[in-house]
Amino acid sequence: QVQLAEIGGGLVQAGGSLRLSCAASGRSFSSYAMGWFRQGSGQEREFVAGITSISGRTDYADSVKGRFTVSRDNAKNTVFLQMNSLKPEDTAAYYCAARGGLMSRDRGHYNYWGQGTQVTVSS
16 A cells, blocks of 8 residues: 655746655555656646656656656655646646556556645746
């Protein structure tokens, strides 16, 4: 079992930055691939970024590539999402998720989810 809790959301102007953190409780955090997803109002939850369990290999949605960076600190059971050059279209609730096994862009592959944190980007 893994419990996830995101912090770091808020209101920011376009062009600004935010850093989301996702703290995990439970054992074997380092064995989980982690993903960040977001869900805008009236939209489906979509993949944003992912990071593998040990090697730290990353993957990004095209819409955030070059602006967002995902990282993890296995010693602190935490995964991060650094978001730069934010745009109004980045406004959404952001969720972290964990799965045993390989990193995936498919939200259905993730077993554990946080409660989400709201990011609002004003123009």
